[in-house]
Amino acid sequence: MNRTLVDAVLGTAFCALTWPVLFATRAAPHAATPAAAASLSAHDAPSEPEKIASYTILARLDAEQHRVQGSEVIRFQNASSQPLTELWFHLYLNAFKNDKTLFLRSPFGAGRSGEKAHEYGYVDVKHLRLASGEELWPNADRHSPGDPDDETDIRVPLPTPLAPGARLELSLEFEDKLPEIVERTGYEGSFHMLGQWFPKLAKLEPDGHFAHFSFHPHSEFYADFGDYDVTLDVPTRMTVGATGVAGATRSEAGRTTIAYRAEGVHDFAWTAWDHFAEARSVVAGVDVRVLYPSGEERSAELELDAVRFALPHFNELYGAYPYKTLTLVHPPDAAGNAGGMEYPTLITTGGPWYTALTGTRLLEDVTIHELGHQWFYGLVATNEHEFPFLDEGLNSYAEAEALEARFGSGSSFEAFGLSVSSSTIARLFSATRGGDQAVSSPAAEITSFRNLGALVYERTATTLLTVARVYGEAQMRHALGSYTRRFRFQHPTPRDFLNVMRRELGADAEKALASALLERGTVDYVARDLSSVAAEPAAGIFDAPNGRETRKRGPAPEPKKYQGRVVVCRHGALEFPVEIELLAEDGTRRRAGWDGRGACHAVDYAGSSPLVAALVDPDHRVLLDDDLSNNFVSTRSPQTSRLWERALYGAELLVSGAAP
């Protein structure tokens, strides 16, 4: 999901959770030991995923009634170590059935839009049968566990246990009634965006339990890999974009059917609209297609340019994109809530037509963010419900890194002589919520959508950017690349991620990452108590070979020497090594280091000119530093000539424009 859209709604909320305990419990079944992690390498990653759940779907869109009639065959394998007595299905579209569902009943409105549904939607399962013809749906639970108002997480008992390794074929018939777009999915006029639109099996974990959950407004998804063969039947006037590669197309009596095939993915999304214009390009061997509202050629061009840069960039850093196609969908402005979302081989962008004129890089930002999800969600398929920071957070770092590699210091905004970088934006929002909640909190436990943005997206990104600046940017890129390669086509946990970081960046970096991400670790460096005096010959009573000698205080010898000291303190649990810059009155500067351990550290100075100022972390490596203004201490009054000049000029322009 798009972090810029999330940024736009960041605000106030708070809640402290006992996440480390929960984390330890949840992560246990999958946690790799440090010893095991040490032996991990990219060569351990499979070249293709284990295909647990594959789908063949035939879907017919009624574009006037906004309904989809679907039939579905699921080929499923019990890849766990336990026999299965039940299946769990996600009926995500039921999240929009009425105002009492888990998704819509929030008093704050639903998800990032903050809007309630205008037209409701649902998915009705009409049949669910085994290959033998035995009907399973009548025995299915009617609602999500413990929640009679929600029907997005449904248990289906199996008549006989499914042994480990055994396969199962299920056939379903379903009907979707699409909502007017609330979030990600639905229709707006004749525009249709179908994400999470078909009955889908929950992810089967190795220990035999299904990672199932009700659809929460803060949550995204989690599923097993498989192959998808989806035939779409739409009015011929519609332009269609979908996950995978389009195959046979047939038109008859005003309807067109297009067969799509996507191998080794874990979801399928599609769009259909009769006002799409289209741009295409081959980038790094991938057929890239942009579907956009006609008239918004400039937006499409910028998005395509962003892909031209970022796709090879991500290929190099995180491993080659393995699919043949990539489809970008720029929804119409009225369907903005369908924008900024990721699906395998299909991403949605967004932004009004004038975005490109505003100096912001919203279009590039959203495009690169969603493209990054092809790795951090698509290929490294983490549990987005349980560990949202593993996809959104790591991807926000990847996005900021790519944007700054492409656009430098103006990677977020550049106009009117002001440049704002992506890391500045990440830090800005991260700092607003600091240690409110653990970054690694499950989606459903994050107390507000604003906290989701500030912590899961921005604080994760800020943490990784800090570690990169402190321990080496190239090292961080390599470490993250090792992680994405090692866990390609797999479902790693936070512990897996930290193990790779420990191996690649060292124990100190891993400790800082664990503290910042799992334990609400914060840090604030403070400089204080600066003093400087002219060095004088020592006075007092001294024992000498010839008896005691009394030396009186005298004038300092010329040329004068000065001694000084500044105290640097670290507040918070995070430890990062920092530099301290010392400024002498004659303008000379020198730097001293501190490993960041301990609460306070005294930095001594000796020189030919008085010490007048000191600054902790002069290169701003520690982006997690809560307050940058207290990093500085000085005996002189602040120099603010630039500030005054700009403020005065701005005010003069204002007066010139507003006054008679």
Next chain:
Amino acid sequence: MSESDALPVRPFTRFAAGPALLAFSGWRLIAAAAVAAPIALELGAAGAAASTVGDLDAFAPGALLLSDVVRRALPELSAALKAGLVVALVLALLGLLPLGALLSALTEPARTPLRQHFSRSARVFPVLLGLSATLLLAQGAWLLAVSICASMLGAAVAHRGSLSILAPLGLYAVGLLGTLELGVLLDLARAAAVRHDLRARAALTCALGTLRRSAGAASAAYFACAGASIFAIALAARLTQGLDVSRPGSWRVAAVFGVHQLALLALVFARYLWLKRAVALSANEALPV
């Protein structure tokens, strides 16, 4: 004004409005300083200069320190901005006095003591105030109407390719032109009010007559001056970009200050030229009975 009040004609008679122009630009500077000071002080106190390089770090590319300073100073900055807007509003109202004085000076063929222009301006101040309020309301209503129409037009031509963008844009452009034309009308009315010592309604009638009779000349003069102002600001932006205050060097700050103040002088001079033209245009207008 009696003949005896006029000062002797000097070689720079052409700049008889010089002192009034100086007062007009001086007032703008004072007003700007009053708005800027609380903001600069708040930012300074919040740590914009918390670096061994002074406030240079706050202007560094990427805006890391600046964003942090603004984030933490936001409550105080918000209060300062609100206070600044109130100050600006009051100063804008008071600014009618130097404007009236300048218009008065432009109506005189010879140099006259500045206090006389200010006395005259104070006399017509209520009229200038009424004109400003009336035409600002008219501008607001016009912009609101255009926005509503553009929104309706946008919905009507949605999904029609470039038209869906260009049609509302075109309407907004028309709206902007209309707003500027109302600005022309306002200045013509002010000029008429000062020159002929008219009440607000009569000044407006006179200005409408001028606009009817010399719409081309008035608009051309106004838009030429507005264009010159925009050009001066853009040129200053281009020059200061080259000077780059995000790099060390006090001379850069001094140079940027100089460039900016020159640009503002150009703005004042452009306004002076337009007002001079407005006064000249209103001179020949038959006065309403």
